[in-house]
Amino acid sequence: MSEIKIISHKSPDTDAVCASIVFQNFLEQKWKKSTPIKLWNLNKETKFVLDFCWIQEPETILGLEEWTKIALVDHNEKSQSIENIWKYEIEYLVDHHKIWDFSTSWPVFIRTEQLWSTNSILYKMFKENWFEISQKIATLMLSAIVSDTLNFRSATTTREDVQIWKELNKIAKIEHLWEFVKNMFDAKSDLTWFSIEEIIKSDYKNFDFNWIKAWIWTLETTNPKFSLDKKTEILEWLQKIKHEDNLDFILLSVVDILEEKNISFVLDWNETKVVENIFWTKIENNLADLWKRLSRKKQIVPDLDKYFS
Numbered sequence: 026m027s028e029i030k031i032i033s034h035k036s037p038d039t040d041a042v043c044a045s046i047v048f049q050n051f052l053e054q055k056w057k058k059s060t061p062i063k064l065w066n067l068n069k070e071t072k073f074v075l076d077f078c079w080i081q082e083p084e085t086i087l088g089l090e091e092w093t094k095i096a097l098v099d100h101n102e103k104s105q106s107i108e109n110i111w112k113y114e115i116e117y118l119v120d121h122h123k124i125w126d127f128s129t130s131w132p133v134f135i136r137t138e139q140l141w142s143t144n145s146i147l148y149k150m151f152k153e154n155w156f157e158i159s160q161k162i163a164t165l166m167l168s169a170i171v172s173d174t175l176n177f178r179s180a181t182t183t184r185e186d187v188q189i190w191k192e193l194n195k196i197a198k199i200e201h202l203w204e205f206v207k208n209m210f211d212a213k214s215d216l217t218w219f220s221i222e223e224i225i226k227s228d229y230k231n232f233d234f235n236w237i238k239a240w241i242w243t244l245e246t247t248n249p250k251f252s253l254d255k256k257t258e259i260l261e262w263l264q265k266i267k268h269e270d271n272l273d274f275i276l277l278s279v280v281d282i283l284e285e286k287n288i289s290f291v292l293d294w295n296e297t298k299v300v301e302n303i304f305w306t307k308i309e310n311n312l313a314d315l316w317k318r319l320s321r322k323k324q325i326v327p328d329l330d331k332y333f334s
């Protein structure tokens with residue numbers, strides 16, 4: 026039986042990477058051989074979580090042999106996945122994002138739900154199959170839920186996520202849980218040693234809105250000042266990326282996890298027009314106050330999708 030490669034999206038975050046490792050464990054309990062891989066460097070939060078669990082980070086692999094069996098976790102859009110995805114055989118999809126251009130030429134296992142993290146869905150799958158959840162796996166799932174819900178600050182966290190989190194907590198038994206969560210967020214916010222390019226490449230997602238090519242960032246941080254102070258450099262980089270990648274629309278949000286605020290960088294007249302129209306906000310000196318919009322997938326992307334279609 027050939028091995029399945031489990032792929033998370035191009036800007037690996039804690040939910041994505043933990044999902045790939047957790048899903049490997051799920052398949053193992055189904056007697057299927059698989060390996061998680063990643064498409065880009067990990068952020069510091071995810072590194073912190075993996076170190077805490079003594080788990081090695083998945084290898085970065087950008088291309089596979091044709092017809093390799095793959096599983097997609099935490100994403101489904103082609104532009105966010107491995108290049109030339111049509112060359113591979115998609116066996117599984119486990120996700121909680123909108124569906125846009127996902128297609129296969131053979132039967133596939135699909136599980137998507139409106140839960141707040143892919144790991145919440147995986148937890149349910151373990152339960153339904155009566156599979157064992159080890160302390161390590163529970164810790165990964167728990168961290169992913171904390172990360173994707175910004176520790177339940179995101180306005181749209183579901184009750185089910187909270188319930189799942191409580192159950193996981195009993196298995197993970199993390200001592201000093203709140204300190205652990207704080208360390209996770211501090212790790213994510215520590216951008217001191219990163220170049221602007223690395224910061225910018227750490228959390229973007231590309232979208233096709235009705236053939237409009239867009240990149241949208243959310244820099245979740247406990248220290249927004251750090252990025253806001255680098256405004257000139259960040260705007261220069263955004264301009265460069267927009268030009269090089271031939272993009273029609275870009276938006277970079279700096280999300281203050283503690284204060285629950287979103288201040289976004291708006292590049293030029295085109296973005297200004299769109300952002301003013303959709304979010305009813307005035308833009309001053311390339312900055313827009315997007316108020317409490319903490320969630321890209323539920324509070325930013327749907328509005329843009331509607332606007333461009």
Ligand SMILES: [Mn+2]
Nearest residue numbers: 040099142143
């Ligand atoms: Mn996710």
